[in-house]
Amino acid sequence: MSNERTGTPLVEMRDISISFGGIRAVDSVSLDLYPGEVVGLLGHNGAGKSTLIKCLSGAYQADSGDFYVDGQKAAINSPRDSRDLNIETIYQTLALADNLDAASNLFLGREITTKLGFLDDGQMEAETRKIMARLNPNFKKFKEPVSALSGGQRQSVAIARAVYFNARILIMDEPTAALGVHETEMVASLIKELKNQGLGIFLISHDTREMMDLCDRVAVMKNGKLIGNERVEDVTEDDILSMIIMGKNPKAGT
Amino acid sequence: MTDSPETKPDTPNLFRKFLNGTEIDSRLLGMFGALALIWLGFHFYGLIFKGFGAMLTPRNLWNLSVQTSSIGIMATGMVLVIVSRNIDLSVGALVGVTGMTMGILQVDIFPQYLGLGHPMMWVVTAICGILIGTGIGMFHGWLIAYRGIPAFIVTLGGLLVWRGTAFLANNGKTISPLDDNFKLLGGGPYGTIGATGSWIVGVLACIVIVYMLINGRGKRIAHGFPTRPMWGEVTVGGLSCSMVLGSVLLVNSYPWPKGIVKQYAAANDIIVPAEGIFISHGFAIPVLILVTVGILMTVLVNRTRFGRNVFAIGGNPEAAELAGINVKWMTLKIFALMGALAGLAGVVASARLNSATNALGLLDELYVIAAAVIGGTSLAGGIGTIYGAILGALVMQSLQSGMVLIGFDTSIQQIVVGSVLVFAVYLDNLYRKNAK
Numbered sequence: 144m145s146n147e148r149t150g151t152p153l154v155e156m157r158d159i160s161i162s163f164g165g166i167r168a169v170d171s172v173s174l175d176l177y178p179g180e181v182v183g184l185l186g187h188n189g190a191g192k193s194t195l196i197k198c199l200s201g202a203y204q205a206d207s208g209d210f211y212v213d214g215q216k217a218a219i220n221s222p223r224d225s226r227d228l229n230i231e232t233i234y235q236t237l238a239l240a241d242n243l244d245a246a247s248n249l250f251l252g253r254e255i256t257t258k259l260g261f262l263d264d265g266q267m268e269a270e271t272r273k274i275m276a277r278l279n280p281n282f283k284k285f286k287e288p289v290s291a292l293s294g295g296q297r298q299s300v301a302i303a304r305a306v307y308f309n310a311r312i313l314i315m316d317e318p319t320a321a322l323g324v325h326e327t328e329m330v331a332s333l334i335k336e337l338k339n340q341g342l343g344i345f346l347i348s349h350d351t352r353e354m355m356d357l358c359d360r361v362a363v364m365k366n367g368k369l370i371g372n373e374r375v376e377d378v379t380e381d382d383i384l385s386m387i388i389m390g391k392n393p394k395a396g397t
Numbered sequence: 398m399t400d401s402p403e404t405k406p407d408t409p410n411l412f413r414k415f416l417n418g419t420e421i422d423s424r425l426l427g428m429f430g431a432l433a434l435i436w437l438g439f440h441f442y443g444l445i446f447k448g449f450g451a452m453l454t455p456r457n458l459w460n461l462s463v464q465t466s467s468i469g470i471m472a473t474g475m476v477l478v479i480v481s482r483n484i485d486l487s488v489g490a491l492v493g494v495t496g497m498t499m500g501i502l503q504v505d506i507f508p509q510y511l512g513l514g515h516p517m518m519w520v521v522t523a524i525c526g527i528l529i530g531t532g533i534g535m536f537h538g539w540l541i542a543y544r545g546i547p548a549f550i551v552t553l554g555g556l557l558v559w560r561g562t563a564f565l566a567n568n569g570k571t572i573s574p575l576d577d578n579f580k581l582l583g584g585g586p587y588g589t590i591g592a593t594g595s596w597i598v599g600v601l602a603c604i605v606i607v608y609m610l611i612n613g614r615g616k617r618i619a620h621g622f623p624t625r626p627m628w629g630e631v632t633v634g635g636l637s638c639s640m641v642l643g644s645v646l647l648v649n650s651y652p653w654p655k656g657i658v659k660q661y662a663a664a665n666d667i668i669v670p671a672e673g674i675f676i677s678h679g680f681a682i683p684v685l686i687l688v689t690v691g692i693l694m695t696v697l698v699n700r701t702r703f704g705r706n707v708f709a710i711g712g713n714p715e716a717a718e719l720a721g722i723n724v725k726w727m728t729l730k731i732f733a734l735m736g737a738l739a740g741l742a743g744v745v746a747s748a749r750l751n752s753a754t755n756a757l758g759l760l761d762e763l764y765v766i767a768a769a770v771i772g773g774t775s776l777a778g779g780i781g782t783i784y785g786a787i788l789g790a791l792v793m794q795s796l797q798s799g800m801v802l803i804g805f806d807t808s809i810q811q812i813v814v815g816s817v818l819v820f821a822v823y824l825d826n827l828y829r830k831n832a833k
Contacts, residue, residue: 200719232719236715238715241713243712251705251706261696265620322736340466
């Protein structure tokens with residue numbers, strides 16, 4: 144079922160536009176995502192990839208356009224709305240509270256509480272240890288604030304947060320930017336594993352080769368517009384590069 | 398340490414072992430050290446230069462505890478305000494306006510409806526004061542969160558507005574005396590719980606401490622987390638309990654003055670023998686209020702989602718927003734809480750003076766902020782503890798009271814307190830750098 148693109152898409156964005164001070168950061172972009180599919184978003188810095196994705200995650204409110212989740216129209220006005228739709232996001236900035244430990248960050252805004260309504264720190268730490276054992280077995284600094292962690296460790300906390308809550312739609316904004324070779328491989332295998340579980344994933348990266356390897360489809364943006372939206376099998380790396388640089392889809396003419 | 402090289406490798410290890418085993422925060426230890434230094438310093442200064450050390454007497458320490466109460470109560474709230482990257486300059490004015498309103502309520506208004514000296518008067522008055530404080534705090538929070546005016550400006554304006562309101566409310570006239578029961582909330586010989594009451598409170602506190610240690614250890618074991626070594630647990634329990642019981646002994650060894658004893662004996666038909674009767678003060682009611690507030694605020698900060706989210710906002714407001722935390726609503730609630738605590742401090746402060754004046758709480762905002770900052774609250778946000786702020790308030794008050802005892806002028810007191818504040822923050826920076 145995974146690569147067939149049949150049935151209802153998990154997410155459909157229709158004609159999404161958003162402007163900042165007169166500049167159209169995203170200009171009527173339409174994009175969809177099916178279960179078990181990885182869609183890569185490519186483009187220069189400032190092309191509008193992160194902005195588009197932030198509209199979906201609720202960090203920004205789109206000026207116009209509609210979101211459909213499972214074919215149902217969905218109102219996304221805040222990060223909470225997006226989370227309620229099982230959309231989880233790993234932001235480029237990681238969005239971690241540096242003064243809190245890994246468990247507090249993982250459960251931020253969704254803390255586990257006891258029957259009396261108090262925080263259950265023991266339970267949260269135990270759950271954190273469980274998921275980190277799977278994602279990053281070398282992770283040992285459970286008591287320290289995340290400011291004391293390395294870039295890779297911080298990234299794994301952010302990834303753990305997105306994966307833990309049974310997301311159906313995962314947005315990853317440059318998840319491997321701060322990682323070494325070994326950790327990047329771990330993220331790649333995680334993406335494949337999640338894809339096999341039927342999640343839909345939007346992946347943003349600058350590494351074209353990595354994208355060709357991980358994605359089923361690539362969507363290229365330039366100056367806020369969607370230039371191309373092609374299955375990976377149908378394009379070459381050169382095609383993608385020319386879309387990114389020239390802003391023209393060589394496939395469109397034929 | 399440099400002139401004793403043979404102990405050098407040994408001592409830090411033992412100390413570190415002690416800190417690790419007991420999990421005592423080295424900052425907490427430092428604050429106790431500073432406090433001890435201030436107390437001993439003033440005591441021996443008095444002993445040497447004035448022939449009498451007045452600092453470390455039951456009487457002075459008891460007074461110190463009462464004087465710390467109203468600043469300490471507000472400092473616990475200021476921790477949350479500063480941790481969430483805000484500031485509240487209006488708390489002193491809030492003490493003034495709530496104190497004045499409560500004065501008017503209990504002297505001019507409620508007696509008309511309840512009758513003079515009604516036993517419930519103090520409760521109704523205190524609740525009104527706290528509610529007014531909460532309301533003003535909410536209004537400040539609304540302006541800050543939903544109207545985007547910086548907290549510094551809103552509360553600076555509040556400082557002037559509410560101080561002026563306190564003056565206008567009774568045309569600058571002082572209201573005194575207050576209701577007899579209300580005034581007990583401020584301490585004084587009658588506003589205490591006596592020797593037996595203090596022992597009950599002390600023993601209960603020890604039972605709770607031991608229970609919490611056992612319970613905490615059990616939870617750690619249940620989750621398979623590392624635990625403190627047994628000697629560490631015993632040391633922590635022993636130190637905490639002896640501090641509690643020590644303070645009970647201290648407040649119980651401060652007797653009522655002769656005049657009060659005579660008054661009390663006359664009222665209760667007791668015949669006073671020639672050598673007098675030793676009636677202990679015991680813990681003062683405002684101190685118990687402060688301790689209760691401290692415990693509740695600590696629970697709020699460490700054990701509830703509200704507290705966790707406040708720290709998340711301070712650590713990274715953007716991340717908190719993205720994590721679905723309603724930062725605006727949280728800000729409003731934090732200022733409402735600060736207002737409530739300022740109202741409570743207004744109760745304690747006006748009750749202690751047995752009068753409501755429009756100068757009540759003047760400059761308190763500075764002492765409250767200083768207490769929180771000396772207690773390790775970072776103005777950059779995200780870091781701070783409740784116990785630190787209360788200790789900070791005690792340090793400030795100890796300095797102040799120590800200088801009064803040895804007869805320093807107000808001007809010199811101000812210079813010292815100001816310098817200590819700056820120096821404390823500098824030390825804190827050094828500490829943080831080393832901790833990294």
